[in-house]
Amino acid sequence: MRTATIVLLFLFASMSSASAEITTQDDVIVTVDSTNLRFSPSEVTVQEGQAVRFVWSGQALGHNAVADDGLFDSGEPERDVDYRFVFEIGTAGEHQFVCEPHEAAGMIGTVTVEAAPAVVIEDESEPETVETPAVSLLASLSILALVAVMRRPLEE
Ligand SMILES: [Cu+2]
Numbered sequence: 001m002r003t004a005t006i007v008l009l010f011l012f013a014s015m016s017s018a019s020a021e022i023t024t025q026d027d028v029i030v031t032v033d034s035t036n037l038r039f040s041p042s043e044v045t046v047q048e049g050q051a052v053r054f055v056w057s058g059q060a061l062g063h064n065a066v067a068d069d070g071l072f073d074s075g076e077p078e079r080d081v082d083y084r085f086v087f088e089i090g091t092a093g094e095h096q097f098v099c100e101p102h103e104a105a106g107m108i109g110t111v112t113v114e115a116a117p118a119v120v121i122e123d124e125s126e127p128e129t130v131e132t133p134a135v136s137l138l139a140s141l142s143i144l145a146l147v148a149v150m151r152r153p154l155e156e
Contacts, residue, residue: 025050027084030109032056032063037102039065042109048116051086063107068096077101087113 030052033040036059046052054065054074062077071091074083077100092115099107 027051027053030054030065032059036061037105037107039099039107039109043112044109045112045114046087047114048087048089048092051084052111054081054083054085056081062101063099064101065097065109066100067111068098071095072097087111089116092116 025047028044028046028050030042030044031040031054032038044052056063057080059079062079063081064077065072065074065081065083067073072083072085072095074081092113095111095113097109097111
């Protein structure tokens with residue numbers, strides 16, 4: 001009886017250890033520097049799934065952030081902007097953006113989006129393929145233990 005209890009405890013322990021890993025990445029902030037005519041920073045790198053926030057307030061001039069490839073657009077130039085854009089899976093690559101009124105003054109930037117790391121996909125699939133045989137092995141061991149415990153009085 002003690003063996004069966006221990007085996008069942010192992011079974012529950014291995015099942016509860018199979019928890020999903022949650023990875024959250026902070027937004028990357030792009031603002032406007034003290035010259036009023038530059039993004040700061042003007043070059044940022046994110047991973048697919050991550051967001052860039054274009055944030056400024058109380059600016060002397062109105063600004064916006066518009067991607068050359070049309071991927072994102074903060075709208076009309078404003079002195080106060082808080083625009084967040086998530087670079088979804090499939091947006092990997094370089095995205096140039098400009099502040100439309102000040103593009104000629106050199107108010108341009110680049111968001112480099114890196115493909116989501118393959119490790120994340122492995123992390124999601126691996127525990128299941130590894131966990132399943134381990135659980136079924138423990139389950140069959142516990143059944144064997146229960147059978148052994150139950151059969152003992154009958155054999156004597
Ligand atoms: Cu501007």
